[in-house]
Amino acid sequence: PHPRSFTGTSLTQNHDEYQKTADWLMSQTRHRPQVAIICGSGLGMLADTLKCQDTFAYADIPGFPQSTVQGHAGRLVFGELKGKSCVCMQGRFHMYEGHSLLKTTFPVRVFKLLGVETLIVTNAAGSLADGLKPGDIMIIKDHVNFPGLVGLNPLSGPNDDKFGPRFPAMSGCYDKGLRCQAMEIAKELGVAGLMQEGVYAMVGGPNFESIAEARLLHRLGVDAVGMSTAPEVVVATHCGLRVFGLSLITNKDTDSVNHEGVLEVGRLRSKTVQQLVTELISRMEINNNNTTNAV
Numbered sequence: 001p002h003p004r005s006f007t008g009t010s011l012t013q014n015h016d017e018y019q020k021t022a023d024w025l026m027s028q029t030r031h032r033p034q035v036a037i038i039c040g041s042g043l044g045m046l047a048d049t050l051k052c053q054d055t056f057a058y059a060d061i062p063g064f065p066q067s068t069v070q071g072h073a074g075r076l077v078f079g080e081l082k083g084k085s086c087v088c089m090q091g092r093f094h095m096y097e098g099h100s101l102l103k104t105t106f107p108v109r110v111f112k113l114l115g116v117e118t119l120i121v122t123n124a125a126g127s128l129a130d131g132l133k134p135g136d137i138m139i140i141k142d143h144v145n146f147p148g149l150v151g152l153n154p155l156s157g158p159n160d161d162k163f164g165p166r167f168p169a170m171s172g173c174y175d176k177g178l179r180c181q182a183m184e185i186a187k188e189l190g191v192a193g194l195m196q197e198g199v200y201a202m203v204g205g206p207n208f209e210s211i212a213e214a215r216l217l218h219r220l221g222v223d224a225v226g227m228s229t230a231p232e233v234v235v236a237t238h239c240g241l242r243v244f245g246l247s248l249i250t251n252k253d254t255d256s257v258n259h260e261g262v263l264e265v266g267r268l269r270s271k272t273v274q275q276l277v278t279e280l281i282s283r284m285e286i287n288n289n290n291t292t293n294a295v
């Protein structure tokens, strides 16, 4: 089918296809990541802090979709960060690009097969909360997966029991311990004033919300709105990954929002987001049950 025909087109993905991609990556790099990071719009610089990098263009990775959005470079970067082995997606896949939800979340299951234990998701988002202004950072405490509520869910279709159960719980899917740790780090870095916890809602995009839609979301208890993240977190939670998420607030409501402005706030806050994520990874406890660790 034409890739833009219907975002729910592909409801099955053979387990072997994830394994094939994971095996290919393991044949190309000696890194065996414990932590995976997905960079949101304008946040690709999170990969810059990785040492001893091995970098792959998405176009060269078997089974990987392609990034089409400005500010999403389309590279997978492996490297070391403060003694932890990491893999970083410089560029994510969005439903509005025409990818099936299984494709947008394809890398998450590949990460699981690589031995990753913790997923860090980041995104750019618009604020709907009085206390959140552009440049602030929201630690995601929960999400509203609007596409998921109406059946656009990467877990639709036959369940792959090798990854997780048919009916996974989503309560507590943003790890409390990591959220507390991130707040502690923010205090130590002197940026606690920029940070608070909140609820992220995913909408389909690609248009930004109308004024009435933003008002509706606000009334429903949403603090920040974006066009990604929830499907990745659903798939990660299904296969037992620990998740930490943060939203960089790039605009307030829908006031004169545009993608260039979104990327600009990313550049402005890149150092702070980088410091936070680096410190969080450095303090993270890893169980080291990476069965693929032996190189």
Ligand SMILES: O=P(O)(O)O[C@@H]1C[C@H](O)[C@@H](CO)O1
Binding pocket: 039, 040, 041, 069, 092, 094, 122, 123, 124, 125, 205, 226, 227, 228, 229, 258, 259, 262
């Ligand atoms: O990948 P994220 O969720 O950070 O991207 C946000 C949502 C849209 O893709 C884009 C709008 O500027 O940024």
